[in-house]
Amino acid sequence: MAVPVADALSPAPPAGDVAAPGRRSRTRGLLRTPEITIPAAVLLLLLFFCFVWPHIYPVPPPTGGSILDSGLPMWSPGHIFGTDNVGNDIMSRILYGGQVSFEVAAAVQAIGLVIGGALGVIAGYFGGPVDSVLMRVLDVFIAFPSLVLILAIVDSLGQSELNVIYALAAFSIPAFARVSRAATLRLRDQPFVVAARLSSVKSWRIISGHLVPNMMPQLLTFSLLGAAVVIILEGALDFLGYGIPDPAPSWGKMIANGQTMLSVRPSLVIVPSIFLFVTVICLNLLGDGLRARWEVR
Amino acid sequence: MSTSVTAGEPGTSSAEPSRPGGGAAAGRRLAGSPALRVIGRRLLITIPVLWGVTFLTFLVLNALPGDAATALLGANATPAEIRAETIKLHLNESIWVRYWDWLVGLLHGNLGTSLYYNQPVTSILGQRIPVTLELVVYALVITFVISVPLAILSARKPRGAVDRTSMVFSMASLSVAPYVLALLLILVFAVNLQWFPALASGTGGDIRDLTLPAITLAIPLIGFYVRFLRADLLEQMSEEYTVTALAKGLSRWKVLSRHALRNSFIGLITVIGLNLATLIGATVIVEQIFGLSGIGYELLRAINNRDVPLVEGIVLVFATIVVLANLATDLTYDALDPRIRHGRSRS
Numbered sequence: 180m181a182v183p184v185a186d187a188l189s190p191a192p193p194a195g196d197v198a199a200p201g202r203r204s205r206t207r208g209l210l211r212t213p214e215i216t217i218p219a220a221v222l223l224l225l226l227f228f229c230f231v232w233p234h235i236y237p238v239p240p241p242t243g244g245s246i247l248d249s250g251l252p253m254w255s256p257g258h259i260f261g262t263d264n265v266g267n268d269i270m271s272r273i274l275y276g277g278q279v280s281f282e283v284a285a286a287v288q289a290i291g292l293v294i295g296g297a298l299g300v301i302a303g304y305f306g307g308p309v310d311s312v313l314m315r316v317l318d319v320f321i322a323f324p325s326l327v328l329i330l331a332i333v334d335s336l337g338q339s340e341l342n343v344i345y346a347l348a349a350f351s352i353p354a355f356a357r358v359s360r361a362a363t364l365r366l367r368d369q370p371f372v373v374a375a376r377l378s379s380v381k382s383w384r385i386i387s388g389h390l391v392p393n394m395m396p397q398l399l400t401f402s403l404l405g406a407a408v409v410i411i412l413e414g415a416l417d418f419l420g421y422g423i424p425d426p427a428p429s430w431g432k433m434i435a436n437g438q439t440m441l442s443v444r445p446s447l448v449i450v451p452s453i454f455l456f457v458t459v460i461c462l463n464l465l466g467d468g469l470r471a472r473w474e475v476r
Numbered sequence: 477m478s479t480s481v482t483a484g485e486p487g488t489s490s491a492e493p494s495r496p497g498g499g500a501a502a503g504r505r506l507a508g509s510p511a512l513r514v515i516g517r518r519l520l521i522t523i524p525v526l527w528g529v530t531f532l533t534f535l536v537l538n539a540l541p542g543d544a545a546t547a548l549l550g551a552n553a554t555p556a557e558i559r560a561e562t563i564k565l566h567l568n569e570s571i572w573v574r575y576w577d578w579l580v581g582l583l584h585g586n587l588g589t590s591l592y593y594n595q596p597v598t599s600i601l602g603q604r605i606p607v608t609l610e611l612v613v614y615a616l617v618i619t620f621v622i623s624v625p626l627a628i629l630s631a632r633k634p635r636g637a638v639d640r641t642s643m644v645f646s647m648a649s650l651s652v653a654p655y656v657l658a659l660l661l662i663l664v665f666a667v668n669l670q671w672f673p674a675l676a677s678g679t680g681g682d683i684r685d686l687t688l689p690a691i692t693l694a695i696p697l698i699g700f701y702v703r704f705l706r707a708d709l710l711e712q713m714s715e716e717y718t719v720t721a722l723a724k725g726l727s728r729w730k731v732l733s734r735h736a737l738r739n740s741f742i743g744l745i746t747v748i749g750l751n752l753a754t755l756i757g758a759t760v761i762v763e764q765i766f767g768l769s770g771i772g773y774e775l776l777r778a779i780n781n782r783d784v785p786l787v788e789g790i791v792l793v794f795a796t797i798v799v800l801a802n803l804a805t806d807l808t809y810d811a812l813d814p815r816i817r818h819g820r821s822r823s
Binding site: 315316318319321322323324325326327328330331332334335407411414415418419431434435437438441442445448452455456459460463464467 | 524525526528529532533536537539540541647648650651652653654655656659660662663667753756757760761764765775776779787791794795798799
């Protein structure tokens with residue numbers, strides 16, 4: 180009687196012991212990789228400054244500045260980066276504009292991940308006519324000059340942050356669908372999936388329990404790299420005059436508005452450009468670092 | 477990347493001095509093989525894709541508020557004038573009738589008449605396409621001239637000084653937005669140094685006008701290609717044929733530039749094909765900033781003017797280029813790599 184109990188108990192503690200340091204060392208390894216920690220830390224810092232800082236420290240409003248304060252140079256008292264030509268504080272516009280950039284990027288990638296990811300898995304797993312119809316539709320979207328559709332969507336729905344998100348999602352959805360379809364095709368005939376299918380596990384359980392968790396690292400790194408593209412594209416929309424509607428700030432719009440004063444006050448272009456660049460390069464570095472670590476393509 | 481590389485390799489490296497002959501041989505092989513049937517089938521697949529693009533464009537433009545009549549006459553036009561213009565432009569007919577007319581015209585090689593310019597779309601395209609084409613070719617030339625040597629230099633001593641510098645440069649160039657890059661180039665080279673004009677002077681085509689826009693397009697591409705080519709070259713350097721060449725006493729530089737590069741080009745060509753869509757998309761913004769009257773610039777104006785036939789024409793050109801580039805990429809890939817041509821899968 181004692182023997183089976185001992186048998187049943189003895190494997191348990193070692194298993195726990197093995198699992199715990201394994202997980203701990205894995206996270207510690209992640210924290211010890213500067214390729215991952217540095218961009219992640221910079222991004223967290225930027226997020227903190229854009230979303231939390233305005234609530235704990237009084238920042239001048241990003242819009243409705245006084246014309247008497249217009250055109251203050253860098254390092255003016257109360258306005259670290261100076262003011263623009265209608266008197267708004269540039270630092271404050273950077274912070275609030277950053278909120279727009281991060282919100283748009285996160286929303287677009289989330290929509291792409293959920294809808295595009297689901298479409299790709301379904302097409303890849305079931306194959307057949309569903310797959311070929313879906314792939315042709317995606318081909319159309321990929322062959323379509325992206326700006327035309329984005330401009331058209333924003334133009335017909337009206338300019339707002341939400342419509343910019345919808346417009347950009349029209350491109351993140353096909354991209355995610357392609358990636359998740361390719362990942363599904365790679366996983367579909369792996370022994371563990373075949374075994375699950377042979378033991379008559381339902382399709383949706385195979386998809387949700389086996390396929391999706393296994394392609395998540397790839398989709399997550401892809402969404403980080405894609406977020407960088409979305410932030411740049413959002414700025415491009417502002418540049419062409421189809422972005423976030425007017426009094427509200429965004430990095431792209433600040434750059435576009437500074438364009439006219441380029442030779443007189445280059446700092447109007449350079450300051451938001453630096454924030455845009457640092458954000459994008461950190462997203463790229465983080466995506467690359469995680470991709471190398473998780474060994475996904 | 478693993479099967480029978482060594483078997484294919486001596487043939488390619490010995491054929492190197494007579495490159496044109498090799499190309500002709502490849503052409504013959506292509507014509508004699510089932511490849512022609514593959515091309516035919518692929519071309520047939522592109523037709524529904526292109527049709528889908530034109531149809532989507534029509535639907536999207538139709539959903540936009542306003543139409544060409546209001547855009548043409550401006551805000552001061554009376555309702556009666558707008559009504560007359562609408563009838564004159566056949567905008568009163570249903571969208572299906574207009575799309576059908578356009579499609580029938582397309583099958584006869586007629587892209588219709590621009591509603592705004594009142595000129596045939598084909599002649600407008602004929603004026604605009606050369607500017608954009610010159611810009612893209614110029615950008616690609618700059619890209620190659622810089623990225624191929626840089627990638628070889630990086631791969632010669634991985635993790636050396638050159639390699640690290642070029643990796644930092646490529647990461648930075650991939651992360652900079654094209655419009656930021658354009659403004660920085662204008663600030664440095666047009667405003668401060670005054671080497672190049674900030675805005676294009678004439679109708680385009682002047683190489684001085686095109687230099688800054690082409691550099692704007694090229695820099696992100698250089699970053700991308702250097703990273704890609706370096707990784708691929710390093711992979712080639714661990715293959716048996718390059719190890720053999722090194723063992724025979726060839727310098728690492730020669731092995732890289734003569735042997736490994738040839739095989740890395742296969743991957744590079746596919747990447748170019750895939751990048752072409754992005755490159756064409758970027759021309760829209762770059763032409764807008766530098767005031768180049770290319771096809772991308774015209775596209776924005778045409779959308780604003782609700783000039784449906786012109787937008788359709790431009791979109792069709794863009795989509796055809798992308799689709800054909802993807803097709804050509806697949807086919808070159810087949811022609812360059814015998815393993816694919818003979819139906820063996822490439823890992």
